[in-house]
Amino acid sequence: MRTKLAAGNWKMNGTGRDLGVLTELARRHTQPGCEILICPPVSLLHRAAQTVQGTSISVGGQDCHAARSGAHTGDISAEMLADAGARSVILGHSERREDHAETNAHVRDKVRAALAAGLVSIVCVGETKDQRLANETLSVVADQLAGSIPDQVTGDTLVVAYEPIWAIGTGLVPTVEQIAEVHGFIRAQLHDRFGAQTGSQIRLLYGGSVKPDNAAAIFAVPDVDGALVGGASLSADDFSPIVSALEGSA
Ligand code: PEP
Numbered sequence: 001m002r003t004k005l006a007a008g009n010w011k012m013n014g015t016g017r018d019l020g021v022l023t024e025l026a027r028r029h030t031q032p033g034c035e036i037l038i039c040p041p042v043s044l045l046h047r048a049a050q051t052v053q054g055t056s057i058s059v060g061g062q063d064c065h066a067a068r069s070g071a072h073t074g075d076i077s078a079e080m081l082a083d084a085g086a087r088s089v090i091l092g093h094s095e096r097r098e099d100h101a102e103t104n105a106h107v108r109d110k111v112r113a114a115l116a117a118g119l120v121s122i123v124c125v126g127e128t129k130d131q132r133l134a135n136e137t138l139s140v141v142a143d144q145l146a147g148s149i150p151d152q153v154t155g156d157t158l159v160v161a162y163e164p165i166w167a168i169g170t171g172l173v174p175t176v177e178q179i180a181e182v183h184g185f186i187r188a189q190l191h192d193r194f195g196a197q198t199g200s201q202i203r204l205l206y207g208g209s210v211k212p213d214n215a216a217a218i219f220a221v222p223d224v225d226g227a228l229v230g231g232a233s234l235s236a237d238d239f240s241p242i243v244s245a246l247e248g249s250a
Contacts, residue, residue: 002203004034004219005159005226006243007122008233009062009090009207014040019051024236025243026055033247034226038233039090042076049085060088060122063096066109068116078110078117088120090228092148094165104147112150115157122159122228123148124207125186129166137164138185145189153194155201160186161228167208169230176221179206183223212241219249 039060061081092107125144127137191199207228232238
């Protein structure tokens with residue numbers, strides 16, 4: 001049985017006054033039927049961790065460096081994220097792959113660093129619009145999975161987020177059939193590589209314009225174990241109904 005996960009990615013949004021969103025989420029979901037994770041910008045991470053202490057919510061990072069420490073101005077290590085209170089880290093988000101030219105190999109090294117620091121890695125994969133139109137979605141996702149995930153992961157240390165790039169922040173959402181196809185494919189790839197037990201334990205999130213009004217339909221898709229939510233995680237009024245939809249899903 002996989003624990004469902006509602007994860008919020010605040011991206012480069014939020015200052016101290018937005019920490020109230022966490023307090024409000026904790027107030028509304030005292031005994032949630034799923035895991036709730038918020039990944040604020042790193043400037044807020046420590047305060048966010050303190051804010052959610054003793055509640056049902058955990059916090060995570062949005063990226064980490066592959067090295068433990070060193071001359072990497074502006075970067076942050078997995079150990080530093082953990083020290084600030086993170087339990088998880090998003091890795092290989094398409095905005096990092098695009099803005100910072102992150103390759104699958106970079107992402108794989110970051111996952112290794114996250115493992116060493118005791119963090120759960122949420123590894124993002126997904127195709128561009130052109131790749132979907134060219135019928136390349138499954139091969140792109142297969143390459144990303146093969147290249148971005150090291151052999152050492154387990155069902156407790158890895159979450160995979162399928163995020164079609166054309167659906168992120170656009171209001172466009174794949175059909176439930178399209179989501180089912182890719183999630184089924186990812187599950188089969190994980191089984192092939194890690195065996196049936198670990199392959200069945202790794203959680204698969206869908207990400208890309210998840211909103212209160214489409215969440216229930218997405219969560220009804222087989223092999224969708226939750227969501228990675230960008231814009232709608234910035235407000236408790238938007239994120240809370242998504243959490244509730246996940247709690248209510250079979
Ligand atoms: C994301 O950035 O991971 C994301 C899914 O964003 P949004 O929900 O805003 O599409």
